[in-house]
Amino acid sequence: MSRWPSARxxxxxxxxxxxxxxxxxxxxxxFTWIAGDxxxxxxxxxxxxxxYVENDGxxxxxxLSVPSADWGExxxxxxxxxxxxxx
Numbered sequence: 001m002s003r004w005p006s007a008r009x010x011x012x013x014x015x016x017x018x019x020x021x022x023x024x025x026x027x028x029x030x031f032t033w034i035a036g037d038x039x040x041x042x043x044x045x046x047x048x049x050x051x052y053v054e055n056d057g058x059x060x061x062x063x064l065s066v067p068s069a070d071w072g073e074x075x076x077x078x079x080x081x082x083x084x085x086x087x
Contacts, residue, residue: 014046021082026052032068044068048078060087 014030021028030048035041047065054060062085066074 021050021052024052024054026050041067046071046074048075050082054087058087 011031011033014032016027016029018027020026028048028050030046032044032046035043035045044067045065046068047063049061049063051059051061062078062081064074064078064081
């Protein structure tokens with residue numbers, strides 16, 4: 001993956017899927033970026049976020065970010081988190 005120009009945190013979408021989570025309105029957003037030298041972990045990153053709105057109006061965002069090299073295992077962990085998530 002080549003470095004992207006200029007900005008400290010330039011994200012690139014991988015996938016965005018509006019839909020439902022636990023029968024509630026939500027969306028799944030996956031993206032990548034290059035973390036800068038001032039970030040805790042610099043270099044290529046991969047992230048995913050599941051959002052949804054609960055019956056009482058509370059909004060939730062379940063987020064995971066890892067170095068891109070670790071994405072395969074991390075995605076499996078994220079899916080396990082989503083299966084067991086309880087607000």
